[in-house]
Amino acid sequence: MLLVNTLREERERVLTGLKKRKLDAAAEIERIVRLDDRRKELQSRNDELLAERNQLSKEIGDLFKSGKKDEATAKRERVNAIKQDVSGLEEEMDTVVRELEEALLQLPNVPHEKVRAGSSAEDNEVYRPYEGTLPKVGSDAKPHWELAETYGIFDLELGVRTTGSGFPVFTGQGARLQRALVNLFLDRNTAAGYTEYAPPLLVNEDTARATGQLPDKEGQMYHVQTDDLYLIPTAEVPLTNLYRGELLEADSLPIRLTGYTPCFRREAGSYGAHVRGLNRVHQFDKVEIVQLAKPTESYAKLEEMVDHVAGLLDELGLPYRILRLCGGDMGFTSAMTYDFEVWSAAQERWLEVSSVSNFETYQSNRLKLRYRTERGTELVHTLNGSALALPRIIAALLENNQSPEGILLPEVLHGYVGMQRLQPVVA
RNA sequence: GGAGGAUUGGCGGAGUGGUUGAACGUGCCUGAUUCGAAAUCAGGUGUACCUUCACGGGUACCGGGGGUUCGAAUCCCUCAUCCUCCGCCA
Numbered sequence: 001m002l003l004v005n006t007l008r009e010e011r012e013r014v015l016t017g018l019k020k021r022k023l024d025a026a027a028e029i030e031r032i033v034r035l036d037d038r039r040k041e042l043q044s045r046n047d048e049l050l051a052e053r054n055q056l057s058k059e060i061g062d063l064f065k066s067g068k069k070d071e072a073t074a075k076r077e078r079v080n081a082i083k084q085d086v087s088g089l090e091e092e093m094d095t096v097v098r099e100l101e102e103a104l105l106q107l108p109n110v111p112h113e114k115v116r117a118g119s120s121a122e123d124n125e126v127y128r129p130y131e132g133t134l135p136k137v138g139s140d141a142k143p144h145w146e147l148a149e150t151y152g153i154f155d156l157e158l159g160v161r162t163t164g165s166g167f168p169v170f171t172g173q174g175a176r177l178q179r180a181l182v183n184l185f186l187d188r189n190t191a192a193g194y195t196e197y198a199p200p201l202l203v204n205e206d207t208a209r210a211t212g213q214l215p216d217k218e219g220q221m222y223h224v225q226t227d228d229l230y231l232i233p234t235a236e237v238p239l240t241n242l243y244r245g246e247l248l249e250a251d252s253l254p255i256r257l258t259g260y261t262p263c264f265r266r267e268a269g270s271y272g273a274h275v276r277g278l279n280r281v282h283q284f285d286k287v288e289i290v291q292l293a294k295p296t297e298s299y300a301k302l303e304e305m306v307d308h309v310a311g312l313l314d315e316l317g318l319p320y321r322i323l324r325l326c327g328g329d330m331g332f333t334s335a336m337t338y339d340f341e342v343w344s345a346a347q348e349r350w351l352e353v354s355s356v357s358n359f360e361t362y363q364s365n366r367l368k369l370r371y372r373t374e375r376g377t378e379l380v381h382t383l384n385g386s387a388l389a390l391p392r393i394i395a396a397l398l399e400n401n402q403s404p405e406g407i408l409l410p411e412v413l414h415g416y417v418g419m420q421r422l423q424p425v426v427a
Numbered sequence: 428g429g430a431g432g433a434u435u436g437g438c439g440g441a442g443u444g445g446u447u448g449a450a451c452g453u454g455c456c457u458g459a460u461u462c463g464a465a466a467u468c469a470g471g472u473g474u475a476c477c478u479u480c481a482c483g484g485g486u487a488c489c490g491g492g493g494g495u496u497c498g499a500a501u502c503c504c505u506c507a508u509c510c511u512c513c514g515c516c517a
Contacts, residue, residue, distance in 0.1 A: 039477095040476090040477065040478090041477095043476070043477050043486080044477055044478070044485090044486095046477090046486080047476090047477060047478085047485055047486040047487085048477095048485080048486090050485085050486055050487085051484095051485055051486070053497080053498085054486090054498080056497070056498090057445075057496095057497050057498040058445075058446065058497095058498080059497090060445090060497045060498075061445045061446085061497080061498070062445090062446090064445095064497090065445095072497080073497095075497070076497045077497090078497090079497045079498085080497075083497090247473095247474080368475095370474095377474080377475095
């Protein structure tokens with residue numbers, strides 16, 4: 001959530017920034033500033049009345065002690081009148097504040113200066129292209145959903161039986177591969193200074209609101225109505241919220257967190273070839289990294305995270321490119337986002353496997369997550385990224401590394417999986 | 428699921444209606460003492476919002492919300508969390 005003061009003091013930057021999202025917010029910002037003016041006015045008036053009440057109450061106490069009942073009674077009437085006014089003012093203030101909050105909640109984050117304007121994925125900028133030549137796997141190459149049958153990696157039909165479509169059941173060496181990847185990623189992340197957490201998979205409404213899933217993405221989360229809890233769409237939500245409401249010391253920053261969790265997404269909509277197999281599912285595994293950083297350092301940390309994720313993909317030997325998303329394709333809460341896409345040789349398309357973002361103070365404002373500076377307190381910057389999301393990594397590994405000898409695993413996985421290649425389970 | 432107890436500042440812990448943002452201790456900061464340090468002594472030490480060019484002033488906050496009262500950390504209602512005991516359970 002943007003700060004009203006930002007809207008006041010950096011109006012032009014906000015407006016030009018939001019235009020990159022194809023959003024003209026001039027009128028809305030004007031309205032918000034006016035609401036905030038009204039809020040201040042009401043609070044000033046209310047504070048004055050309360051000050052008078054406090055003063056009179058003191059006097060009443062003294063008058064009673066010295067037995068001047070009549071004077072006390074007169075002042076008591078004045079206080080009662082003040083209370084009337086106060087309750088009226090507070091009611092109006094509640095209305096104004098609620099309206100203000102709702103309006104602010106509707107405004108997305110301001111894209112960073114370097115972010116391109118654009119309305120869709122078409123306009124994204126290739127930030128770091130793939131340098132090598134893309135692997136060719138021949139015309140008889142199979143997509144991963146066919147390989148999954150041959151090699152017993154996962155079974156979508158079983159998922160339908162237990163749950164419904166979009167809930168893959170990983171089987172045998174597929175389940176093993178999955179676990180191996182989780183372990184590899186967590187090991188690499190903790191080695192890079194990220195502290196490992198295993199957070200809850202269900203979160204309450206305050207938590208979902210603080211990182212921006214509510215109200216913007218309400219329909220994308222599974223909601224457990226009986227207990228009013230949400231299944232997490234990403235570990236970002238519980239991990240970042242671990243620090244909600246904290247006032248940190250400057251020397252504790254940056255804070256680096258990592259965690260493995262299943263992620264749940266309703267993703268109502270598109271069907272067809274693009275969502276076959278593991279390309280888009282309702283439940284998937286992901287290892288996430290999160291950083292809390294000083295504003296002056298956050299973009300350096302963003303680059304650090306990008307390099308870290310790139311290192312993981314290098315180790316896996318997967319061809320990938322890095323995009324810097326345009327304004328229109330970025331998430332609501334992000335100021336700058338890099339997407340990582342791996343090449344899926346049999347499908348001959350790029351698959352998104354990681355998204356690394358700087359949210360600046362957009363989340364920390366909702367989180368009330370600050371740190372102490374020489375001058376006072378300041379909101380920290382929050383960042384996060386996938387390191388990595390598993391299904392499409394598995395898809396790419398299967399497709400790119402298929403061979404007559406089986407699925408050749410990258411060396412880094414040999415120890416983790418306990419084999420050098422996956423063998424067919426059916427002829 | 429049932430019964431009881433608790434929730435106060437960085438920490439410990441007072442405080443059952445009035446001048447208490449909160450005793451006392453401890454931690455931390457500054458100064459004095461010291462060659463330096465320890466010890467000791469003195470002073471300071473929360474957050475948010477409103478207001479002010481500034482100095483400063485004001486309001487709110489003692490788990491959350493609501494109420495009683497001229498006045499609430501203190502009384503009432505409600506919710507949450509934690510602890511203890513019982514039940515159930517991976």
